[in-house]
Every structure is written in structure tokens, then in C-alpha cells.
Amino acid sequence: MSTMQCVHRDHTIVADVVEHPGIPTPWAGGCHITTPDGRTTKRLPLPVDSLYLAELESAQRASIAHGKWLVDQALDHGKPLFH
Numbered sequence: 001m002s003t004m005q006c007v008h009r010d011h012t013i014v015a016d017v018v019e020h021p022g023i024p025t026p027w028a029g030g031c032h033i034t035t036p037d038g039r040t041t042k043r044l045p046l047p048v049d050s051l052y053l054a055e056l057e058s059a060q061r062a063s064i065a066h067g068k069w070l071v072d073q074a075l076d077h078g079k080p081l082f083h
Contacts, residue, residue, distance in 0.1 A: 004060040006068075009075060010036045013067030015060040016043050025052035027059035031067035033081055041081050044070060 005014040012034040020026045029046040045051055046066050053059040073079040 004064055006064055008068045008071050011067075011071045013064055013071070015063035015067075017056060017059045017063060019056075020052070023052070025054045027053045027056050029053060029059040029063040029066065031063045031070075033067055033071060035081070039082070 003014060003016075005012060007013075014032045014034075016030045016032055018028045018030070020028060028051055030043045032040055032043060034040045044067070046062060050062065053062060070079075070081060074081045
């Protein structure tokens with residue numbers, strides 16, 4: 001399985017999708033974000049209402065989109081990436 005990643009506003013975002021076999025929507029989306037200074041977040045899951053998806057690629061894309069949103073929130077609105 002390949003890992004989807006991108007660079008957004010000098011932050012590297014890597015999808016971290018976990019499989020939960022046996023359920024109709026087995027892919028739990030999440031991501032790691034690495035800041036320009038080299039710090040990496042713990043796994044940041046998608047919000048609960050959209051956490052599980054039916055297809056791996058959809059979960060990866062949603063995870064990257066969520067990571068971009070988190071970076072934007074941190075840079076534009078002062079929301080912390082690290083808790």
C-alpha cells in the first residue's frame with residue numbers, strides 16, 4: 001500500500017489510514033503533519049462524523065484534505081497543531 005502525502009504551506013502532510021476489517025466502512029482516516037522546523041504531530045484522526053470511509057483512496061484523500069485544513073487553521077487562526 002502506498003502512502004499519500006503532500007506539501008502544503010511548507011508543511012508535509014502524510015495520510016495515516018488504518019484498516020478495520022469486517023465493517024462496511026473499514027478505513028479510518030488520519031494524518032501526520034511535519035512542520036518546517038522538523039516537528040511531527042501524533043496521528044491526527046478525521047472528525048468522528050467522517051472518520052470511517054469505504055475506500056482506501058477516499059480515506060487517504062480525506063486525510064490529506066483534513067491535514068491541509070489543520071495547517072490553515074494553525075497558520076491563519078493560531079490553532080495549535082501540537083496538544
